[in-house]
Amino acid sequence: MTDAAQASLGATAPGEAPSTRRPRAPIGEFAFAAVCAALGVYAIVGAGFIRVPPGSASVLGPRVFPYAVGVLLVAASIAVIVQVARGRRGVPDDGEDIDPDAPTDWLTVGKLIVCFLSQLVLIELAGWPIAVAVLFAGAAWSLGAKRWWVALGVGLGLGLVTQLVFGVWLGLSLPAGPLLDWISIFHG
Amino acid sequence: MDSLTALLEGFATALQPQYLLYALFGVFIGTAVGVLPGIGPAMTVALLLPLTYSLDPTGALIVFAGIYYGGMYGGSTTSILLNTPGESSSIVTALEGNRMAKAGRGAAALATAAIGSFVAGTAATLALTFLAPGIAKLAVQLGPADYFALIVVAFLTVGALLGSSVPRGLVSLGLGLLLGLVGTEVLSGQQRYTFGIPSLADGIDVVIIAVGLFALGETLYVASRLRHGPVRIIPVGGGWRTWMTRSDWARSWRPWLRGTAIGFPIGTIPAGGADVATFLSYAAERKLARGGAKAEFGRGAIEGVAGPEAANNAAAAGVLVPLLTLGLPTTATAAIIISAFQSYGIRPGPMLFENQSGLVWALIASLYIGNVMLLVLNLPLVGMWVKVLRIPRPYLYAGILSFAGLGAYALHFNVFDTLTLLVVGLAGFLMRQYGYPVAPMVVGGILGPMAEEQLRKSMAISQGDLLYLVHSPFAITAYVTLAVIVALGVWLKRRKARYEAAPTLVPTGAIAAVDEREPEKS
Numbered sequence: 204m205t206d207a208a209q210a211s212l213g214a215t216a217p218g219e220a221p222s223t224r225r226p227r228a229p230i231g232e233f234a235f236a237a238v239c240a241a242l243g244v245y246a247i248v249g250a251g252f253i254r255v256p257p258g259s260a261s262v263l264g265p266r267v268f269p270y271a272v273g274v275l276l277v278a279a280s281i282a283v284i285v286q287v288a289r290g291r292r293g294v295p296d297d298g299e300d301i302d303p304d305a306p307t308d309w310l311t312v313g314k315l316i317v318c319f320l321s322q323l324v325l326i327e328l329a330g331w332p333i334a335v336a337v338l339f340a341g342a343a344w345s346l347g348a349k350r351w352w353v354a355l356g357v358g359l360g361l362g363l364v365t366q367l368v369f370g371v372w373l374g375l376s377l378p379a380g381p382l383l384d385w386i387s388i389f390h391g
Numbered sequence: 392m393d394s395l396t397a398l399l400e401g402f403a404t405a406l407q408p409q410y411l412l413y414a415l416f417g418v419f420i421g422t423a424v425g426v427l428p429g430i431g432p433a434m435t436v437a438l439l440l441p442l443t444y445s446l447d448p449t450g451a452l453i454v455f456a457g458i459y460y461g462g463m464y465g466g467s468t469t470s471i472l473l474n475t476p477g478e479s480s481s482i483v484t485a486l487e488g489n490r491m492a493k494a495g496r497g498a499a500a501l502a503t504a505a506i507g508s509f510v511a512g513t514a515a516t517l518a519l520t521f522l523a524p525g526i527a528k529l530a531v532q533l534g535p536a537d538y539f540a541l542i543v544v545a546f547l548t549v550g551a552l553l554g555s556s557v558p559r560g561l562v563s564l565g566l567g568l569l570l571g572l573v574g575t576e577v578l579s580g581q582q583r584y585t586f587g588i589p590s591l592a593d594g595i596d597v598v599i600i601a602v603g604l605f606a607l608g609e610t611l612y613v614a615s616r617l618r619h620g621p622v623r624i625i626p627v628g629g630g631w632r633t634w635m636t637r638s639d640w641a642r643s644w645r646p647w648l649r650g651t652a653i654g655f656p657i658g659t660i661p662a663g664g665a666d667v668a669t670f671l672s673y674a675a676e677r678k679l680a681r682g683g684a685k686a687e688f689g690r691g692a693i694e695g696v697a698g699p700e701a702a703n704n705a706a707a708a709g710v711l712v713p714l715l716t717l718g719l720p721t722t723a724t725a726a727i728i729i730s731a732f733q734s735y736g737i738r739p740g741p742m743l744f745e746n747q748s749g750l751v752w753a754l755i756a757s758l759y760i761g762n763v764m765l766l767v768l769n770l771p772l773v774g775m776w777v778k779v780l781r782i783p784r785p786y787l788y789a790g791i792l793s794f795a796g797l798g799a800y801a802l803h804f805n806v807f808d809t810l811t812l813l814v815v816g817l818a819g820f821l822m823r824q825y826g827y828p829v830a831p832m833v834v835g836g837i838l839g840p841m842a843e844e845q846l847r848k849s850m851a852i853s854q855g856d857l858l859y860l861v862h863s864p865f866a867i868t869a870y871v872t873l874a875v876i877v878a879l880g881v882w883l884k885r886r887k888a889r890y891e892a893a894p895t896l897v898p899t900g901a902i903a904a905v906d907e908r909e910p911e912k913s
Contacts, residue, residue, distance in 0.1 A: 232825045239562050246569055249584055256579050263850040265576045268843040269583060272572060276565035282558035293559060293826020298613060299428035299473050300784055305616035307824065312615050315792070319607070319813050322796050323806045331800075338796060339789045346614055346785035357786060361793055373445040375801050 229287055236283040243276025314345035330380010331370065332362030394524045401752025405453060405760055413450050414757050417457020418764045424458075425465020426776045427787060428473055429613055432707070433723040433830070434605035435462035438794050440598055440731060441801045448735040449750055453757040455731055459724065460512060460761045463665075463707050464769055467504040467700050468776050471497060472625050483669040484703070487688070487695030492625040494691045501627065501773055502634035503643045503693055504700040509766040510644075511651040511701035515708030516758045518655055519715075523744070523755075526716040530741035535848035536860050538717075540869035542842040545661040545721055547873060550831045552667070552880040559827045566818065567835025570595050577840075578847060590807040595815075597730040599799055600836040601723065603812045604829040606795035608819020610788045615824070617784060624780050627773060634770070642684065643697040646676050650701030657702075658709020660876070661721035665706040667883065672702035674886070708758070715739055715751060719838070723830040726837040 250269035287293070297303065318341035325334035339358030340351060348354045370377035379386075404410060420442070424435045439458050443451035470485035471492050484504065491500040533541075550564035551557045573584045574594025585591040635643070650672040657668040676698040677688050684692055713719040718740035720726040732739050743751055769776075799812040819829055846860075853859030861867055 235821050235825050239566065242569060243565065253583050254581050263847045265579045265581045265583065269572055272565060272568040275561065276569065279558045279561035279565055283562055286556060286558060291556060295826055296612060296823040299469065300613050300618050302616050302618040307615045312611050315611055315614050319792060322809050326800060326806055335793050339793050342789035342792045343785040346617060346788055348785035365797060369441060375444060376804055
């Protein structure tokens with residue numbers, strides 16, 4: 204582990220080729236490919252449980268295509284695993300806001316997931332505007348916004364505006380929530 | 392001449408004040424969102440889909456066409472002015488455009504990109520106007536086996552050509568196909584992979600797959616390695632009237648036309664969309680450059696912006712040909728557009744020009760109108776787009792997450808979709824992390840059910856004889872072409888990788904000087 208840390212520190216030194224950026228053992232890459240292969244196995248096994256209606260006229264039943272998809276997934280995943288084992292690593296995506304030398308910040312990713320999960324509870328319990336305010340403020344804070352009250356204010360504003368535009372003006376039935384339900388304008 | 396009359400009728404619809412407003416709204420919001428860094432055309436279209444939920448089909452498609460073209464325009468602004476590469480179809484533009492901007496010629500780069508996009512967009516839309524009805528007429532005669540062949544071609548080219556390796560593209564495709572399987576199977580009414588959950592019985596909407604992969608997946612991925620510190624935007628000086636000098640025009644018009652000629656055909660075949668077209672155009676311009684221009688390549692040659700930008704937009708129009716005439720999406724963006732059609736109960740395909748001709752021609756007419764609007768909107772408003780580029784990143788991505796949540800919830804007003812979105816988003820994050828392309832997954836999600844339907848239809852016709860799949864000359868041609876396309880594509884990708892790996896010829900001193908000056912400005 205210390206070796207890996209050492210190596211990744213050394214790799215960020217200027218002048219080094221980007222291909223040697225992450226010399227750690229690609230556990231994550233193997234794991235992801237393995238999960239994909241497992242999904243393929245699941246597709247194959249699950250296909251066996253699809254009920255074929257007796258006496259159906261169609262030659263190709265509802266199971267055949269799922270079998271094919273499962274086989275494709277398993278075969279492709281194994282091919283990826285072989286490639287990775289031979290040293291052909293995946294190239295992480297580029298992007299305008301991506302720092303290619305930064306290590307993966309799992310904590311921030313976790314925080315964002317939690318913020319997004321809050322939608323599951325809040326949309327129907329507290330209403331759309333509040334759910335957006337919480338998601339927005341939480342996400343902005345996780346991503347490093349300095350002033351949380353600004354984030355909360357912007358989030359609340361965004362929630363109310365989307366409620367008005369989508370819920371009232373465009374007629375989508377977004378729940379206004381118990382706090383706003385008594386204001387007649389928020390009824391779609 | 393038939394299509395000309397129909398087109399004029401389309402214009403009569405699209406020029407109605409309310410539809411003009413819709414078009415203006417579409418191109419405006421499409422550009423604004425497309426300019427945002429990290430948001431490519433596919434994400435723009437996916438995020439803005441809820442806007443069209445309550446419009447009438449014609450209005451919705453007009454807004455959508457505007458968003459589609461606007462997102463394309465916006466992307467080029469980002470890649471020219473931001474100090475880092477942009478979305479895949481604009482990266483080639485960034486190669487030269489970014490350097491032009493650093494050398495103080497940003498205005499010329501933006502202008503040649505915008506005007507080139509207009510020229511290419513208009514020319515390609517013209518080609519679409521005259522090609523599409525003919526292709527639709529031919530396509531009516533295609534049987535299920537032919538369709539299956541076309542879909543297989545689309546699968547394999549999209550799967551094999553995108554991403555860093557062929558197996559990774561196929562894994563992505565397989566995941567999309569698996570998601571496409573979930574739900575109630577149409578022919579026999581059996582539930583597949585639904586775990587008995589009623590929400591899953593209707594299947595997983597492609598919008599969920601697209602928003603999850605592009606909006607949520609991208610945000611999580613950016614969050615995992617966010618670039619901190621000030622946003623570096625290259626300043627653009629001078630008024631927009633003096634943007635392009637006489638020599639800029641002289642050097643631009645040929646690349647525009649060549650870019651269009653390269654982009655449109657590539658857009659129409661399932662070969663990975665705009666990405667391949669822009670690269671080919673760039674390579675062509677680099678080869679054709681003579682004298683001073685040749686020396687400028689790598690340091691900001693205007694041909695290297697004009698050509699690829701034109702190719703990009705021509706390909707965007709080209710993608711609409713198989714989309715409208717065959718109902719085949721060949722890019723992730725096209726897959727989302729198809730699902731928008733489907734949500735109105737419209738099935739794109741050969742019958743579209745007969746059954747919904749009013750709608751289709753209004754859509755095509757609005758593409759012309761949108762292009763003009765974009766030209767007018769983009770040149771003078773660049774100052775505004777630059778401000779959009781400066782949005783602090785935490786707020787930008789928090790906003791993307793909020794709109795992703797809206798897009799998922801507004802589908803069925805059920806938080807189960809939100810949960811599905813999160814799962815797909817996580818998959819999208821991991822796929823980016825490990826170098827899997829996400830576009831094949833979106834295409835697989837929408838084309839998978841179509842492929843199965845056509846396959847089962849063919850098998851029903853042939854009583855289970857697999858040879859039926861290759862009985863028609865069309866299907867055989869398709870499979871042969873597939874082999875050629877894949878071989879050619881893999882070869883092209885190798886070349887592209889070599890281009891990108893080659894060290895650039897920029898005198899780094901000049902760039903460093905620009906970089907140092909910047910923080911004062913922001």
